[in-house]
Amino acid sequence: MIPKARVVVIDDEVNAAAAIEKLLREDGYDVARAHDGRSGLQAADKFDPDVVITDLRMSGMDGLDLLARIKEMHPETMVILMTAYGTVKTAVKAMKLGAEDYLAKPVDIEELEVVLQKAIEKKRLLQETRVLRERLADKYHLDNVVGQSPEMLAVFKTLRQVAPSSSSVLLLGESGTGKELFAQALHQLSPRKNRPFVKVACAALPETLLESELFGHEKGAFTGALFARAGRFEVADGGTLFLDEIGDISPTVQVKLLRFLEEREFERVGGNRTVKVDVRIVVATHRDLPKKVEEGSFRDDLYYRLNVIEIRIPSLRDRGGDIPLLAHRFICKYAKRNGKEIRGIADDALALLMRNSWPGNVRQLENAIERAVVLSNEPVLTPAHFPALDPGAEAAAPESAARGVAIPGSTLAAIEREAILRTLESTGGSTSRAAAALQISARKIQYKLKEYRRQDVVTPRRI
Ligand SMILES: Nc1ncnc2c1ncn2[C@@H]1O[C@H](COP(=O)(O)OP(=O)(O)OP(=O)(O)O)[C@@H](O)[C@H]1O
Numbered sequence: 001m002i003p004k005a006r007v008v009v010i011d012d013e014v015n016a017a018a019a020i021e022k023l024l025r026e027d028g029y030d031v032a033r034a035h036d037g038r039s040g041l042q043a044a045d046k047f048d049p050d051v052v053i054t055d056l057r058m059s060g061m062d063g064l065d066l067l068a069r070i071k072e073m074h075p076e077t078m079v080i081l082m083t084a085y086g087t088v089k090t091a092v093k094a095m096k097l098g099a100e101d102y103l104a105k106p107v108d109i110e111e112l113e114v115v116l117q118k119a120i121e122k123k124r125l126l127q128e129t130r131v132l133r134e135r136l137a138d139k140y141h142l143d144n145v146v147g148q149s150p151e152m153l154a155v156f157k158t159l160r161q162v163a164p165s166s167s168s169v170l171l172l173g174e175s176g177t178g179k180e181l182f183a184q185a186l187h188q189l190s191p192r193k194n195r196p197f198v199k200v201a202c203a204a205l206p207e208t209l210l211e212s213e214l215f216g217h218e219k220g221a222f223t224g225a226l227f228a229r230a231g232r233f234e235v236a237d238g239g240t241l242f243l244d245e246i247g248d249i250s251p252t253v254q255v256k257l258l259r260f261l262e263e264r265e266f267e268r269v270g271g272n273r274t275v276k277v278d279v280r281i282v283v284a285t286h287r288d289l290p291k292k293v294e295e296g297s298f299r300d301d302l303y304y305r306l307n308v309i310e311i312r313i314p315s316l317r318d319r320g321g322d323i324p325l326l327a328h329r330f331i332c333k334y335a336k337r338n339g340k341e342i343r344g345i346a347d348d349a350l351a352l353l354m355r356n357s358w359p360g361n362v363r364q365l366e367n368a369i370e371r372a373v374v375l376s377n378e379p380v381l382t383p384a385h386f387p388a389l390d391p392g393a394e395a396a397a398p399e400s401a402a403r404g405v406a407i408p409g410s411t412l413a414a415i416e417r418e419a420i421l422r423t424l425e426s427t428g429g430s431t432s433r434a435a436a437a438l439q440i441s442a443r444k445i446q447y448k449l450k451e452y453r454r455q456d457v458v459t460p461r462r463i
């Protein structure tokens with residue numbers, strides 16, 4: 001649904017302003033009215049209009065000053081001037097200051113409607129161009145998502161299935177696995193793709209700043225809040241809001257976010273006007289959220305609201321099959337960017353990449369390739385271009401790769417399993433010595449081993 005266009009009408013002749021207001025309301029606009037420059041400016045700050053229609057001559061602040069102030073604070077707001085004293089000189093000046101158009105008083109209703117429509121159209125175009133430009137400047141495009149392993153194809157499938165809905169999505173995965181890229185892809189695949197995609201890095205901001213960044217604030221809400229400001233929720237209206245590092249938000253922000261998820265509304269900081277927006281929420285974290293819920297630092301009701309659809313992006317070491325494709329993608333990208341003629345990568349170098357464990361996941365692979373491309377003077381990358389990688393690294397045995405556990409984001413059960421199996425390996429399979437080392441009973445180890453066998457994690461022969 002396209003929101004109603006918002007218009008502020010400013011005229012010191014109360015009757016004239018009221019008449020225009022009435023007319024525009026009848027035409028379906030959302031209208032606010034003011035009778036002098038100062039309160040007009042306040043209305044423009046608070047109401048965040050698409051268009052301001054203002055009288056030119058008013059006591060206090062005249063229309064030209066007002067125009068300059070509005071353009072300074074809200075460059076995308078269209079301003080239309082009305083005057084009974086219209087001279088060519090003022091009109092030229094007004095246009096130079098950024099006015100959209102100029103209406104002679106008494107205002108001709110039909111002319112007003114045409115001029116207003118034109119201004120609104122232009123505002124929408126400007127907004128769309130900005131969104132497009134931002135998206136082009138962004139390195140994350142849908143077509144940048146690369147993957148051919150069964151694990152990634154499964155993620156793609158889920159993503160396509162859930163994209164058309166507005167349900168909240170929780171993206172989990174280690175650092176560098178592509179959570180942000182997938183959040184973007186989800187937006188691109190959704191019917192919201194022509195509306196904004198807005199990202200907020202929650203961990204980067206202190207609590208109070210994050211709250212006003214997300215929900216906006218009214219003028220005077222706190223020291224330094226000189227103007228009212230729309231938050232990211234309002235900016236993302238009709239689109240997608242990507243909340244990165246959601247595991248780190250404070251209890252206050254958690255409560256506000258929960259209310260939004262339940263009622264789709266909120267108030268700006270320091271305000272009491274309820275704002276309703278249509279925003280799809282996508283959140284990501286590399287933290288173990290269930291654990292945070294258990295510890296009490298993350299609300300369980302919020303967790304369940306966010307976790308409507310959970311997409312877990314596997315770490316790169318669990319999908320080595322994607323490495324050749326990713327490597328080629330990154331070689332092309334950086335060869336082009338650096339004006340290098342690099343055709344590809346030698347088999348032994350690719351094998352080296354595939355043997356590496358990539359704790360920093362795709363981001364680390366991308367950095368390694370960027371560095372190799374920049375430093376290479378040859379048309380094909382060789383192992384020598386990857387001096388930081390250990391050439392002796394053994395390819396991980398399939399079972400241990402599947403079993404591998406990285407602490408951040410791992411479940412307690414996985415960590416426990418890893419501790420038990422590794423200790424048993426180090427004791428040559430002796431349960432009593434492993435039990436002593438782990439300070440648990442030998443019976444517990446026996447019991448756990450039975451469980452792992454049932455899950456096919458270990459075979460009786462291995463231990
Ligand atoms: N499947 C993929 N195809 C192509 N590029 C990818 C893929 N996955 C990740 N990348 C690239 O790897 C880098 C890291 O990805 P991204 O920033 O999305 O990771 P993240 O999971 O959000 O990490 P963090 O938790 O550290 O924020 C980016 O440059 C991204 O473009």
Ligand SMILES: [Mg+2]
Pocket residue numbers: 179180244
């Ligand atoms: Mg990220």
